[in-house]
Amino acid sequence: MITTFALHPAASKHLIAKAVKVLPEVENAFRRGKIFIGAGTGNIAVAQELLNIRLDKPGAYVAGVTTQQCACSTAVNERRGPFCIERGRLIKTDNWLDFIRSMAPGDIFIKGANALDPEGNVGILMADPTGGTIGNAMGILKAQGIQMITPVGREKLIPSCREAEKLMGRYHIGHRFGLKTGYMIVPNSTVITEIESIKILTGLDAVQVAGGGVGGMEGAVMLAVEYENEEQSLYLLGLVKEALRQPQLKIQHKKCSECTDPCDFISGFKGEE
Template identity: 55%
Template sequence: MLSTFALHPAAAKKLIAQAVVKLPEVQSAYETGRIVIGNGTTNIDVFEQLTGTKITSKEAHVSGVITQKAACATDPAERNGNWCIEKGQVVKTDWLEFLTGFQPGDVFIKGANAIDSGGDVGILTGDPMGGTIGRAIGILRSRGITPIIPVGLEKMIPSCREAEKTLGIFKDEYNLGMKVGFMALSNTYAITEIEALKILFGVDAVQAAAGGVGGMEGSVFLAVKCETEEQGLGLLEMVKQLNRTSPLKLNRNKCSHCNWPCHFR
């Protein structure tokens, strides 16, 4: 039987986070190894569900953000670093130093700004040094550690590689918001709503449409093949609960606090 439904972005983030937390490699690293969770809106849900800790100050755990009519960033003075977890305990330490101790089986979780149909993901970089992913990727690649990338289908673009060739902080001359670069990554474990449904329920899903109005902007419309009526109805009930999630509201950095040249102000 076929079940169809729409998920708005905030609901999709929670669904994807549930799937990330359920992954055997994440559970194993949480119990016996190390995990780094990068800042980001979906990763807030990942951290909360993994640790049972409620994050009250969302802006402190988000770096780049598209909000208030601009692609910008939160206030760096109020921002916390990436989460470091060792054997189930949150560790207050420099995340990059923590990452240098990674061994096989340890887990790095980083959100993304884009995904394409080929499975490549893309990350906007407002830092000329490449930000979190720019500092981490060499360590991860050389040690054979595959980054886990939670990313919603609302972020689907034609080609991450084409975006990478086009963008660059020093290429950008006229901008509303921050100047940004773009890093395209292949060979990651990207988890969208489709992978999340497979992980959580063992079902196959197809994206059939996208978009919406009246609070459903950025939604994805999915068709899911269910084996039983009970499974189909249970899935729809979960979706109804998820869609009650309120959209995340964040404030970007104030223009008066920003040193980047921008045509927004």
Template identity: 45%
Template structure:
């Protein structure tokens, strides 16, 4: 059987949150291990699904694209990254916990780009690489799990080309924060396609992206599977339909440099 439907950006984020919470490696680490949920709006949905709480998504951010510019949430306005040890929220600094990671522990990080080869890319406005720059060496050296939930609205032709074109010190002009882009060939990328397959067993294909009237960033998907799989998929989609858009984040630039600058 086959079905077709459209998910808005927040609906996709809810779907990704549900899928990540059901990954075997995440469930194992939740029971007996460590999980770090990096800041980001998609990861706020992951945290909600894992912890059964409501997260103020506008504050669970560091770097953010809002109001048409690249910006950074002031440190005093942020909710710190959630750190889970054996299923309990810990107040330990995530860097300290990361230093104790084993190969079975899990780091969850959203992305700003994904390509058809399954590579993901993460913006960096911090000249030292920010969150992903601090984490990637430890994760790859130890073989820890890196989970990357990212919606298909962020599809780009090539993460490699994007990374080569980006760089804080490369740009002469900028509207918004200058950024580099970290290419991630390591880790498990979870888009809507993988999420649906994980949750209901269907094979999903993206037919198109975009829309208007609140459907900007939406993805239209076709799914195929058994009658039970497709019916379970439609039930799931109906459950997440109506997920509200995150309000436009009116970030106040508190860094030393204005976001509109020429050098």
């Protein structure tokens, strides 16, 4: 028999975060080593699960964000930075890059993504001219061989991250709604979607069978999961029901009046009547 259900994006993030928390390598790094969690909506869910906290202002831990009809960013002066965790404790650091440089084998770098393709590549948009978190960290991670984990919902599935990277770039973009962005493919990350999460948490195999929705289910993914007995099905649906209770994140992008490179959304464009 199979069970079916749909997860809205906040529910997916919650389920994925629960799975990331119980990965053996994450549990080991949390107890004995270091974990870096970047800014982002999916990353917030992971940080809250790992640290057993609830953030009062989640928007402060987001940089780039697609909201209010634009792919934009939050106000820089309101951000609180990434999460640097050492032996289970959130620590303060003046420079998060120094924290990454101090990582050793067994430590973990966690960063969400803007895109995922069927080959398992993830794509990350980069509005910062220097590449932002991923652009500055990737050389260190690759040089040192630090494991990267990418929690990402299947709402972000695209045909090919490689084709997207060929097209994108700040200098390539003219008129637009939102920020100019570059693009980086990240191969060989440990990708955790809803599919992997269900396997980790229940041992069951899931297949995505549909996507989309309205009335709060925009961006939803519908999954079908094969189960062997009633107990497995009820346990899974309990996890799903808990996830579906998660409120959708409402995050504001920075004020258009404060933008140093205004887009056509605010300034108007020739095709506008």
